[in-house]
Amino acid sequence: MPFVPHEKKPLIARILEWLNDSEEWPVWVQFFLLPRPLGRENFFAVRVVLLFAMAFFTLQAFAGGYESWIAQFLHNLNLPVHETGHIVFRIFGSEVITSLGGSLFQIIMPLVFCFALWIKPRDLFGASIALWWAFENLIDVAPYIEDALPMKLMLISGGTGAEAPYGFHDWNFILSETGLLLKCDSIASTVYTVGYVGMALCVLWGAWSLIYYFVFQRQNKGLLD
Structure with missing residues (x-):
């Protein structure tokens, strides 16, 4: 509902009216914040549980960083994606791109799921989880970047990067070849940040989608009764 200046309504009432009339939203707001209708078949309660899990995992990552149990658990799931990325990006014929491909694929794969859920089906909650996974992968990659100079982390070979041949430690090789090795700490800090x-914003995005489902769509269309 458009704002009418002469109407003496509290600000919160005007905001609620605006939220309740999504057709009045700017196109860009609809793109980011207007989900499709949600019915019984979409398991609203399950989504609420997943939202709390996503928020809990985010807090665990904030508190423990890369050493948190959730980061270590997801690292084991992300590792096959990382190794697949090396194979996929090998087609470009560049050793640097091949090395970078592992970390890139960790980000690209969740983004594919995110856009697949977001663009056409408008499942913003599902998209928020996929995007959260992409940002979590940055937390997975950042320690590897930070280790580019000291090379103390254990690699899948069973030894540290310092013990392996040149090129085996992806980020030591990438940053050495690009002349950025001495900036590994600042690059890692940026990636961490x-x-x-991003993980925190994804929790808020997912929460918004469920609040919108429950408060506005249920009220207007009788969903979730």
Whole structure:
């Protein structure tokens, strides 16, 4: 509902009216914040549980960083994706791109799921989980970037990067070849920051989609009764 200046209504009432009339939203707001209708078949209660799990995992990552149990658990799931990325990006014929491909694929794969859920089916909650996974992968990659100079982390070979041949430690090789090795700490800090902020925003995005389902769509269309 458009704002009418002469109407003496509290600000919160005007905001609720605006939220309740999504057709009045700007197109870009609809793109990011207007989900499709949700019915019984979409398991609203399950989504609420998943939202709390996503929020809990985010807090665990904030508190423990890469060493948190959730980061370590997801690292084992992300590792096959990482190794697949090396194979996929090998087609470009560049050793640097091949090395970078593992970390890139960790980000690209969740983004594919995110856009697949977001663009056409408008499942914003599902998209928020997929995007959260992409940002979590930044937390998974950041320690590897930070280790590019000291090379103390254990690699899948069973030894540290310092013990392996040149090129085996992806980020030591990438940053050495691009002349950025001495900036590994600042690059890692930036990646950490983007990852943490992104994870938190994804929790808020997912929460918004469920609040919108429950408060506005249920009220207007009788859903979730």
